[in-house]
Amino acid sequence: MTHPAVIDRRTAHIAWRHHGNTGASPALLLLHGFTDSATCWDPVVPALAGLGGTGGTGGIVATDARGHGGSGLPEGPVGPRQHAADQALVLDDLGVTEPVVVVGHSMGALTAVTLAATRPELVAALVLEDPPPHGMGGRPRGVPAWLTELRALDLAGRVAYAREHDPAWSEAELPPWALSKERIDPRYCERDVPLLDPLHDLAPDVRCDTLLLYGDADRGGMVTDADADAFREAAGGTVTTVRVPGAGHNVRRDTADAYLREVRAFLDAVRSRRPR
Template identity: 85%
Template structure:
């Protein structure tokens, strides 16, 4: 596998990482990676080498996560999407990028595709919450508070015990991110999106929807995937990964990467040369 060089950058309040070959640090990205709630850009590093052949990669820390700041005002997919547009505009991208998002990051990806279609060539959505971010109570969730009460080694040990299917490479960035999130994020008002299948009509690019099993914690059901596929303006490929839960790429990395790489190969084959 190729191991791209990493360069840490910042645009306004958003911290981001550029993964590329030596000398590529000024090259616009082909892929934009958006993490889920309480994760960070570093949580993508275990899969970056497998995606390096598709071009330079940018992974951002969502506002209030990782090393990013937390501006005043509400949070939610629309605010996060505006942050991603800010980064891509700052980079001066001349070609739309493939946006890969997990959970909260997948909703951000959908919002970005709907509001700035000029920036998005295709979407990869990993188990997005079908009904947006509604219903989240204010305050730091008890499970997150429990993790934040542990030191980094304790959080790594917790993940190793409770997520035995995850590779060792997944554990340190996951554990670190839980200590980085700004707890004030959990107190903010949330700007909601419509249900995922209602948003599909505004998504005109090709989309890969990857999801796991509901009985293992997956949020997307077969019915949700079918509704999204039928409503989408663009072509949707839905792949359920048996045995995986909400974090498909961690629970079943090989199956996740097979689906994503096949989709990226298809997208690349259709691009004009």
């Protein structure tokens, strides 16, 4: 499989990568989870490149969230509203001519929902991978102990850790995941996070077609069947929910083939409903 060309760019404090054709609006916008970075999408970008048929023809954009990867950390709180404003900044800078499919994991999925609610003209459809369902926010909690322990290891040690603890992940997933843990700004964890409503309370503000993918709670998944049902019912018919057996919180890494199959089927269905 041919890997699309990659151009690294920056808009204000946000670093981002453009995969493929940079001469037109991107088809997909990829938003990573907490402590990950844009490069964590690299292993799956070639497979996703052909799935963005609801958007433009300009390839795929993956951003580093503020305080992550190569992005800066402006003063003030952090959270989905701030992250969504950052994504809108990038898309506005690109001058998008067609709405994009926004694909998010965990923290990035909450950002995607918020972007769709606040800037609906930018979003054609959503693919949400196990977002935190019960809201978030409040006083800062500091750097998590698990992240401190990982950052104390060298890169090879973090790769070995991931290989041992997540044996279902492909080898291609391990280096970018391990590298991202040393590229998050620890000050991010000290910032206030404005209170955020539960996922199902956000659903009525989302008008586009949405796919919610989640795993098993006993494998670390955050979304339960009840959470998924509540989100779908609150959205009023625009949400498709799929529990992926064998997956945990990292659906695309734990069960890559199933993840891509569900995303492909969803985007094909969305595309078939669009006026020609």
